[in-house]
Amino acid sequence: MSIDREVHWSQVYATKADEKLSWYQDNPILSLKLIEESGIGKHASVIDVGSGTSTLAHCLIERGVGTITVLDIAPEALDRGKSSLGDSSAQVKWVQADITSWAPPKHAFDLWHDRAVFHFLTESSDQTAYIRCLNAGLKVGGYAIIATFAPDGPDTCSSLPIVKYDPEELALLLGPELRLIRYEFDLHETPWGSSQSFQYSLFQKVN
Numbered sequence: 001m002s003i004d005r006e007v008h009w010s011q012v013y014a015t016k017a018d019e020k021l022s023w024y025q026d027n028p029i030l031s032l033k034l035i036e037e038s039g040i041g042k043h044a045s046v047i048d049v050g051s052g053t054s055t056l057a058h059c060l061i062e063r064g065v066g067t068i069t070v071l072d073i074a075p076e077a078l079d080r081g082k083s084s085l086g087d088s089s090a091q092v093k094w095v096q097a098d099i100t101s102w103a104p105p106k107h108a109f110d111l112w113h114d115r116a117v118f119h120f121l122t123e124s125s126d127q128t129a130y131i132r133c134l135n136a137g138l139k140v141g142g143y144a145i146i147a148t149f150a151p152d153g154p155d156t157c158s159s160l161p162i163v164k165y166d167p168e169e170l171a172l173l174l175g176p177e178l179r180l181i182r183y184e185f186d187l188h189e190t191p192w193g194s195s196q197s198f199q200y201s202l203f204q205k206v207n
Contacts, residue, residue, distance in 0.1 A: 003160070005098060006073050012158060013076035018053050019191040022157065023116050028056045030186050031115060031145060034202045035060075037182075038143040042066055044110035047137065049099055050117030052077045053084065061088050069109070071095040071102070100129040104137030112137065112144040116198075118170075119148035119162040127173065135177055135205070144178060144203040146170065150185055153197040167201045178203040 018024045040046070045067040048056050057070050068091065072078050075096050082089040095102070099117060112134055121127045138144060149157070149164045156162060165173075167183035183201040190196060 008158075008160070009072075009074040010076050013052065013074045013080065021053070022190045022194075022196065023188070024053065024191055025188070026055065028054060028059065028115070030184060030200050031056055031113060031147070032059055034145050034184070034200060035111060035113070038111060038145075038202065040065075040110050040143065045069070045108055046111045046113065047071060047104075047109045049112065049114040051081060053080050054115070055084075056113065056115075057081065057092050058085055058088070061085070061091055067093075069093040069095060071097055071099065073098050099133055100126045102133055104133055106136060107139045109137050110139055110142045112142070112146075114145070115147040115200075116149075116157070118146055119164065120157070120160060122161055122163055131174055134174075138205045140205055140207065142205050143181075144205065145200060146174075146203070147186075147198050147200040150197040150199040165199060167199055170199075170201055171203070174203065177205055177207045179206045 042064045043066050046060060046065055047069040049071050051070040051072050057068050060068050070081060070092050078094050078096055118130060121130055149162055151164050151166050153164050167180060171180040181202045181204055183199055186198045186200060188196045188198050
């Protein structure tokens with residue numbers, strides 16, 4: 001049975017504090033590590049897809065990254081993100097959209113970051129739409145960091161089914177335009193102390 005994604009995620013963020021969200025991180029250490037390893041400079045343009053209430057934008061602002069876009073399907077998530085940044089929220093472009101139907105500015109981004117959006121796309125049509133959007137928005141030579149549940153991760157999240165990936169499977173699905181550079185597995189500890197197995201893959205767009 002299909003769900004209305006915007007309704008689902010709006011309800012999640014309207015009713016749950018950060019410490020009740022299994023995916024929440026105080027400090028996105030591994031994302032920041034891979035962003036640093038990509039070698040993008042302070043003048044790079046970065047998009048955080050499905051950011052929710054992630055602290056990544058705050059961390060990037062602290063590091064002097066000049067152009068940051070935050071995209072989420074849920075207006076409530078964006079409102080909370082803006083509130084947490086205070087005056088610094090003016091340094092971020094906020095986009096409310098479903099990534100499977102969004103039309104990004106062409107080749108606008110040096111780095112695309114997605115922690116835990118792609119694995120919610122269980123239909124091949126949605127996966128194809130996401131990949132098309134990624135390739136349209138990312139510059140040739142730019143980088144993509146995509147984190148999903150690993151093969152030994154949970155089968156569901158937020159009461160929804162997910163698709164688990166190992167890095168090679170993810171690379172095959174994304175296609176030849178995105179070359180897998182490196183990957184890292186991670187055990188994410190939820191705010192209530194349980195563990196979830198993730199994989200983080202760093203890609204470079206080659207065509």
